[in-house]
């Protein structure tokens with residue numbers, strides 16, 4: 001994708017969609033796999049498609065980290081445009097569909113902002129592998145939050161954020177279970193070395209030098 005798009009390269013396999021600033025979506029490309037992690041805020045779909053088209057990329061799969069609207073906002077539009085498969089964390093799926101109300105303050109957000117569901121979608125759980133990315137249980141921010149891991153890259157969704165060269169928690173008021181979130185953060189980072197890619201904050205090489 002060198003020189004053909006505005007999509008920012010983090011490594012040879014990982015790209016950050018600049019159109020998704022505010023709630024980043026990442027593109028992972030390895031071998032024949034072309035995967036998006038998350039789908040950003042409602043309304044970002046057309047600019048994401050423009051950015052991907054400029055880069056000549058057609059994602060085959062969209063992996064969702066959790067039920068928040070700034071992560072599921074364009075899964076329907078993107079999956080339709082690219083005929084891409086959508087994968088949603090099993091335990092968060094009832095909140096994504098609206099079958100269950102999101103806990104706490106997010107109940108209101110869910111009631112105010114309706115997100116289109118893709119025509120077809122699947123669920124996945126911890127340990128599942130889709131196109132070379134492995135789902136890692138990371139509950140706390142939401143009950144069913146999943147991170148996605150490959151060799152030297154960890155897409156963390158909202159399990160935590162980065163600021164400068166620091167890892168910081170997501171805002172307290174957005175957490176479903178703060179203690180679980182902390183445990184998940186420690187577990188995700190425990191044996192990891194490579195690029196951390198958060199939805200909020202910039203990619204960070206880990207561990208710090």
Ligand SMILES: [Zn+2]
Pocket residue numbers: 066068141158
């Ligand atoms: Zn979130």
